[in-house]
Amino acid sequence: MLICHQLSTFTFHLSPMHSIIQQKSRDFAIRIIGCYKFLTEQKHEKVMSKQFLRCGTSIGANTRESKNAQSRMDFMSKLSIALKEADETEYWLDLLHETKYLDDKQFSSLNSDCVELIKMLTSIIKSIKEEPKRK
Secondary structure (H helix, E strand, O other), X not given: OOEEEEEXXXXXXXXXXXXXXXXXXXXXXXXXXXXXXXXXXOOOOOHHHHHHHHHHHHHHHHHHHHOOOOOHHHHHHHHHHHXXXXXXXXXXXXXXXXXXXXXXXXXXXXXXXXXXXXXXXXXXXXXXXXXXXXX
């Protein structure tokens, strides 16, 4: 089922995947916040964890903001920013793992969710680009 939004003369359709990614990115942000607390309180790591917190929670903020896009390009821009933030999150996850702040189990769980978000965002953005433009 598609959800149709009308913004002045601009119409776009939100697929069920868009709703799913909003929920998954919100759930991921909650996990990121928990991991940030663990890193700062248990591991006393303050620098990488702050960057990790910012980009990891930004994914959900940008997917949420995309539902109020003013145009097709604005919609795609918000999701593209979310994708960039997800990619940066994956980078910080890798660094936190390689520097032993996260063990294999912690890393694998978070990284798996991050990779899933990247794949979903990539798929949505690709679909939007392939969609014929409406007048």
